[in-house]
Amino acid sequence: MEKVETILYGRRWKSFLGFIALILILPLVVSSQYVFTLLILIGIYCIITIGLSLLIGYAGQISIGHAAFVGIGAYVSGVLTVKYSVSPWVAMGIGMVATFIIAYLIGMQVLKLKGHILALATIAINIIVYILLVGLSDYTGGAGGLVGIPNLSLLGLDLGNQVNFYFFVWSIVFVVILFSTNIIRSSVGRILRSIHDSEIGTETLGVNVTKFKVAIFALSAMYASLAGSLYAHYINFIAPPTFYISFSILLLVMVMVGGVHSIWGAIIGTASIMFLNEVIRFVGHTYFNINGEVEIVVYGLIIILVMIFIPKGLVGILDVRKISPVKSSIKKDVTIKKNVASEKGV
Amino acid sequence: MKKFFIGKLVAILSFVFLLVVAGCGIENAEETSGGKSEEGVVKIGVIVAETGPASTLGSAQAKTVELLQKQLDEAGPIDGKKVQLIKQDYETNDTKAVVAMDKLISENVVAVVGATQSSTTMAIIPKAIEKKLPLLTIAPIESESEYVYSMAQSTTVIAMPIVEYLKKNNIKKVAWVNASDGFGVTGMPAFEALAKENGIEIIAHEEFDATATDMTIQLTKVRKKNPEAIIVWSRTPGAGIIARNFKAMNFDIPMIQSTAAANQGFLEQVKDDNENIMVVGSKLSVIDQLPDSDQKEMLKAFSDAYKKEFNSEPDLFAAHLLDGINVVVKAIKAGNVTSEDIHTYLQNDLGKYLGATGTFDFGVSQASPEPDGISVLSIENNDWKFTE
Structure with a gap:
């Protein structure tokens, strides 16, 4: 007899196996420094978008301010390593804990808001953090940026090397995915989902909704902080404009395009947007001789099209073949079928 | 159940692969287009903010690249080698500048000129140092590295x-x-x-x-x-x-x-x-309004060519870029076609160079030209x- 968990969510080891295989195969195909940088950035962004996916897709809250948490992580790592010569690993840990606490405190207040107002409040958080990063120039280097952030090294392995860093980043992504799917498959995950569907309904069941909302907000902020630290140690330089609202929006686009209701959607969305970005630039420059930010126009178009035709994101398309055992064994009405389908991305 | 997952897995894998291959395809296409005559082409990378907030400075620089490429094409190959300028627009976004830098390194450029802003320049310097690539900067920055040549006044x-x-x-x-x-x-x-x-x-x-x-x-x-x-x-x-x-x-x-x-x-x-x-x-x-001098003639030649091409006047930032590329071209003319040789040439042999920005003397300092420009x-x- 299959475990209840498997019936509910399906097995996940095959997705994991495919994921690991892909990560291992890619370096054999790719040798260019350029593509490696893209793959590493995709890895780093994935960590953030997975967190966002938990927050948006599962808990039903929104954040257009996650770049702020990325910035906090990056700057804690940067400032501690550059100005106080703290070990990068310790700095990264401090960054994550600090971000978790900050996000928890912010979340307690902000998550009382709903819908558009919540979105606006998160934008405000982003702006506040941006201003602080620029203004606290004695520590952060201000608008000129923070120079000389060291590369990471792990047990004598130089992570300044791109290939090593690639594997390092993606193994972290793997751990993050594993951790996140565990959350989703636990009772916490089911509570989050029920908050997503009806907050009042969940509250009437005696669940402390606020506690879960704030916790998941802080967790996704912590992911963002981790990603920020990795970014800082990879690029070796950070400046405040990197962590402005435009980056938050880009992250949101990635999650939306991939599909908010699935962890894998976040990853697919991130990879698609990053490659699309480069493809559009290349095609625009080479064949149409268009200079500048063509991709923004295309982003807009994509978001509209995705919202209209594939509201579940790219992962939704891949779900077409679904044949659910739950559905086939038990007679259910259409709505429940849909819900089961949406849980399949886990 | 199994079918579902295998199907999904295959779909996800093929989709991501498609994207990766698309990404690599671009790179390969570029490599072959330049690779046909790899022997006969010397590539110089340029990273400028053609768009975004810093485009007020960067657009004149981007135009200068076009002008120079045209002039280089008209002048014909140097010692049988064609000089190709590869321009990357980083859209006033530091991360994109770093990606652009990697792209240029992947395309085997011999030197890089850029970037428009000081902060962005700081972001790409580590890559240049790591690859021992001469970086001719066009924004006022402070750097101790021997590979960084400042074309802009400090x-x-x-x-x-x-x-x-x-x-x-x-x-x-x-x-x-x-x-x-x-x-x-x-x-x-x-x-x-x-x-x-x-x-x-x-x-x-x-x-x-x-x-x-x-x-x-x-x-x-x-x-x-x-x-x-x-x-x-x-x-x-x-x-x-x-x-x-x-x-x-x-x-x-x-x-x-x-x-x-x-x-x-x-x-x-x-x-x-x-x-x-x-x-x-x-x-x-x-x-x-300047008194007659070599400097005046040189500035006038550049300004007239720029005006003829774009119907607007070049500015100081265009001058930085012009000097950056011209210095590298001068090194190439002296027979140096690898980044190592160009670096050695700039370090030891160039000496005084009268640029549009001012007089450079890398023998004395590579941190800034003199204030005569x-x-x-x-x-x-x-x-x-x-x-x-």
Whole structure:
């Protein structure tokens, strides 16, 4: 007899196996420094978008301010390593804990808001953090940026090397995915989902909704902080404009395009947007001789099209073949079928 | 159940692979297009902010790249080698600049010229050092690395003509206002040191957000301190906005702005009301008013070619880029076609080089050209006026 968990969510080891295989195969195909940088950035962004996916897709809250948490992580790592010569690993840990606490405190207040107002409040958080990063120039280097952030090294392995860093980043992504799917498959995950569907309904069941909302907000902020630290140690330089609202929006686009209701959607969305970005630039420059930010126009178009035709994101398309055992064994009405389908991305 | 997952897995894998292959395809396509005559092509990378907020500086640089590529094509191959300029627009986004740098490295460029902003330049320097690639920077930065050659005047050198001007006009108390961005914040320390040596005191210091649309508050605070001149360190459009506020508030002291304001955009912003407003600008803007010299001829040749091509005037930032590429081309003409040889050539053999930015002497310093290419310019009849 299959475990209840498997019936509910399906097995996940095959997705994991495919994921690991892909990560291992890619370096054999790719040798260019350029593509490696893209793959590493995709890895780093994935960590953030997975967190966002938990927050948006599962808990039903929104954040257009996650770049702020990325910035906090990056700057804690940067400032501690550059100005106080703290070990990068310790700095990264401090960054994550600090971000978790900050996000928890912010979340307690902000998550009382709903819908558009919540979105606006998160934008405000982003702006506040941006201003602080620029203004606290004695520590952060201000608008000129923070120079000389060291590369990471792990047990004598130089992570300044791109290939090593690639594997390092993606193994972290793997751990993050594993951790996140565990959350989703636990009772916490089911509570989050029920908050997503009806907050009042969940509250009437005696669940402390606020506690879960704030916790998941802080967790996704912590992911963002981790990603920020990795970014800082990879690029070796950070400046405040990197962590402005435009980056938050880009992250949101990635999650939306991939599909908010699935962890894998976040990853697919991130990879698609990053490659699309480069493809559009290349095609625009080479064949149409268009200079500048063509991709923004295309982003807009994509978001509209995705919202209209594939509201579940790219992962939704891949779900077409679904044949659910739950559905086939038990007679259910259409709505429940849909819900089961949406849980399949886990 | 199983079918579902396998199908999904295959779909996901093939989708991601498709994207990756698309990504690689681009790279391969580029490699083969250049690879056919890999022997006969020398590539120079250029990273500029053609779009985004820094495009006020970057677009003239991007145009200069086009102009130079055209001139290089017309001149024909150097020793049988075609020089190809590969321009990357980083859209005023540091992360994109780093990706662009990697792309250039993947395409085996021999040297890189860029980037438009100081902060972005700091972001790409580590990559250049790691790959031992000569990086000819076109924004005022401080770097100790032997691979970094600064084509732009260092902040100290830019401040020199201002201090000269202040001394000449016997001004002892100045107010300092800067934008709080990468360019704005670098000015004060350099100027302060230089001013101290010359007995000039900074009696007020204000900052404004680089994207702000009104600086009346800062100017009001400054006015209370009664300075004899106001020095502004900001890019346009902020530079122009504060100049307009300054006129609206009827100040009767001079305002001196940095090189970042020495462009056509700034002139248009302060059109018809620009008395007492000065900038540190390139002699490129006042060629006809200069005394005859080699420098004048060289500037005129560049300016005329640029005007003919784009129907607008080149500025100091275009001059930085021009010098950066010309220095590398000069090295290539001397028979150096690898980044290592070019680096050695620049280190040991180039010596003095008269550029559009000023005179370079890498034997003495690779941190900045001499201040002979810039001067304090005033505005007369809505055009720059050379005051020496």
